Amino acid sequence: MGDGIETESRKLLGRLRDAMASDDAGQARLDKITHLIATSMGCEVCSIYLFRDEDTLELCATEGLKADAVHETRMKMGEGLVGRVAKRKRIINTPNAPQAPGFRFMPETGEELYSSFLGIPVQRLGETLGVLVVQSKAAREFSSDEVYALEVVAMVLAEMAELGAFVGEGAAMSARHSQPVLVRGTVGQEGVAEGHVWLHEPRVVVSNPVADDPVRETERLNEAVDQLRVSVDQMMSMAGGDKDQQQVLEAYRMFANSKGWLRRMEEDISRGLSAEAAVEKEQSHARARMGQASDAYLRERLSDLDDLSNRLLRILTGQGADTGAEMPPNPILVARNIGPAELLEYGRSLRGIVLEGGSVGSHAAIVARALAIPLIVHASRITNDALNGDRIMV
Structure with missing residues (x-):
């Protein structure tokens, strides 16, 4: 990748960080971001x-389409090109x-003037939050470098959304984790239980997705990966002669030593992401692929990569399993x-258990x-929606 492209990407991410740090309201931030992009x-x-x-996407900000269409244009999952990007989680x-297959004409936006279309899913840890779109009048296919740069920007937008940077009027811009959710x-x-959420692995928060010093961020990433590899080797030595544990840890070690995995994260850092954001970007891709994989072996391997990414994030952020939070009354794990x-180890202190994975025949069951x-298993997205202390009924 050319230095010029990398520099432009870092410049854009720097401007986005400034927009995130401003005192502007959520709508003003979104408007500024679409103009910058x-x-x-x-x-x-x-x-x-x-x-x-x-199931419903809403146009929340635009540069170039009709301003009257903002918060008025909506489409269902899978409807139009934007809906297809969201449903398939693909560019x-x-x-x-x-x-293009699936195109839907929306005259209220004025988009009939534009030919080229690039849609990127805005996703975090496999959960799609929205879609980022750029269009131009000239008929051209966007280059791989342009697509890559916009993917990095979409990653930052997802982090900003998680941090509440876009809170405003209307359902699409309401604060996350503040509305009741049925899973x-x-x-x-x-059984029946009512209590408060206790997360077995608290969510790792990436508070600064944009890097100030890419060289130092790359060094931090490599130091954390080295530490991760040492910890995996230590776990293997502790497993002894247990063949099942050895097989799992061999897969861990394969990913931990993967040059391709490390290279992709280093490339994201060169584009302007922090080390933590680069790891989470890879983790988001793994979770998105996990949701689409039909092969059980591939899902298991992607799950290994997801877990390994989570361990790496905890090393980088220092946010271990012990966050200092106290278990709430009537805890539901x-x-x-x-x-x-x-x-x-939790014993009978738990009122209930909700697992995103698991099975009715598992040892945990x-x-x-x-x-x-x-116990509930296969509760899709529960770890994305729940926060420690949330009221929950099972």
Whole structure:
């Protein structure tokens, strides 16, 4: 990648950080960001769509489309090119948008003037928060460097959304984690419980997604990866002759020593991301692929990579499992998954358990039944939606 492109990407991310640090309201920030992106990309249009509910996207800011369309233009998941980007969690890059499969004409936006279309999913840890779009009148396919740069920008937008930088009027710009959420799963152990969320692995917060010094960020990343590799080797030596544990840890070690994994994160840092944001970008991609993978072996390997990324994030941020938070009254454990030994350590103090993964025949389910604790498995997205202390009914 050329130094000039990397420099322009870092400049744009620097401007986005300034926008995030400003005292502007959420709408003003979004408006400023769409202007910055359109100018930097040399495009007539930049638009940001955010979800107002699970199935509906809303145009929340635009540079180039009709201003009256903001907060008025909405589309369902899978509807139009924007909806297809959100549903498939994949980029659409076409020089002739009106002829692309799934195109939907929206006259209220004035988009009939524009031919080229590049849509990037705005996602964090596999959860799609919205879609970032740039358009131009000239019929051209955006280059791989332009696509890569916009992916990095979308990553920062996702972090800003998580940090509440875009809170404003309307459902699409309401504060995250502040609305009731219904999550469906599979019964692992029957029962009813009411209490407060206790996260087995508290969410790692990336407070500064943009790097001030890419060289130093790369050094920090390499130091953390070295520390991670040492910890994996130590776990392998502790596993002894247990073949099952050895197999799992061999997969861990393979990923920890992957040159491609490290190189991709270093490239993201060269584009302007901090070390933490670069790791989370890779983790988001792994989770997105995990949700689309039909092969059980591939899902397991992607799960390994996701877990390894989480360990690396904790090394970089210093946010270990012990955050200093106290277990709330009537705790209901929320986790991606949990082993039987860890569950036994909690004992009968838990009122209920909700797992994003798991199965009704898992060792954790057997322990939950032995302790007569209500258990839900396959509760999709629960670890993204829940925060410590949230009220929860199971």
